[in-house]
Amino acid sequence: MYSKQMAITFDDSIQMVDLQTQYYRLKEEINAAIQEVLNSHAYINGPQVATFAHHFAEYLNVPHVIPCANGTDAIQIALMALNIQAGDEVIVPAFNYVAAAEAPALLGMTPVLVDVNPNTFNIDPQKIEHAISRRTKAIIAVHLFGQSCEMEPILRIAEKYNLSVIEDNAQSVGAVYTFPSGEAKKTGTIGHVGTTSFFPSKPLACYGDGGALMTSGEELSERIRMIANHGQEVKYHHKYIGCNSRLDTLQAAILNVKLKYISDFTKIRIKVAKQYNEEFKYLPYIIPPYKSSFSTHVYHQYTIQVKGKKRNELQSYLKQKGIPSMVYYPVPMDRQEAFRMHARKTDNLTVARQLSESVLSLPIHSEMRDEMQDYIIEHVKRFFKITG
């Protein structure tokens, strides 16, 4: 059992994510896993890759996991495998990391930006239908910060208009969505294809780049597998135009260790989030993260909204006190220079803009110690006492 009490800290400064302390706690297991790969020198497609895919599929309860090189490739491969073409439109949230808009744009598709729900920060299902045109082929539902999009209405709209649903689960591995019927599924296994990233700071992470795709479709899983490997059916026989996107054996070996602890890491982050919630609930200038009734929250980020235009001021105050914080994300997709010409928007995306001006993510990770969190909470409170 991985618990907060056995923490060994090598660096006393507060960090957004403490990867170093986590490594030292798992050092023996991780080093042994790496050594095993070095001994076998099966650097590409060693047995650890298949083992990881198998265990991750079991963890998610999904028939097929196909590892790839990173979470952005995973979205690109999903679009290619679903046979979406240049000129087609793909619906994506306006308040987001760049990948869900970038991958379709790179393939000559048009990302269509839809506004998000002001509570969950996830795509607003009520605004999707209005954005659909004759060219729309897919919706990318991004489960931001650790909780699920509202999937039931998204799936219903997708079925009505014959659209594919891709779930970008890079930030929410382990979250569970409950349908109105009571049926519960892990995020990433609900739409046609799920994608994820194992970038070092993500909920399930390796020590470099990594990613994966998830699907229940047998045929689709075969297409994904081929497209991630140069479109090869058999070596040197290319059925599709694909790409070269693999998970390194070394990274798979690391993931095999980390997957064992994912529930422990998640539990600690939930505990940290609850503590913040408890302390912030009476502060009039802060809106703590909202947890919807239809999803669990794995708190990849603990993102507050700061009212009264005080976000930047709070961030600099915390910085002076040695407390890092991050603005995820400062610029909505429609205001990104790269997407001005390449994205379509269907309304003025006011929620996305408001969030980009008010959100602030505070440190949260599996190594957070009580005294560190107390220090952070104390200074957030002090800031509002000073500035009123």
Ligand SMILES: *Cc1c(COP(=O)(O)O)cnc(C)c1O
């Ligand atoms: C990190 C992230 C990605 C991209 O993952 P990479 O592995 O860095 O390519 C995609 N979508 C979301 C929501 C992410 O947070």
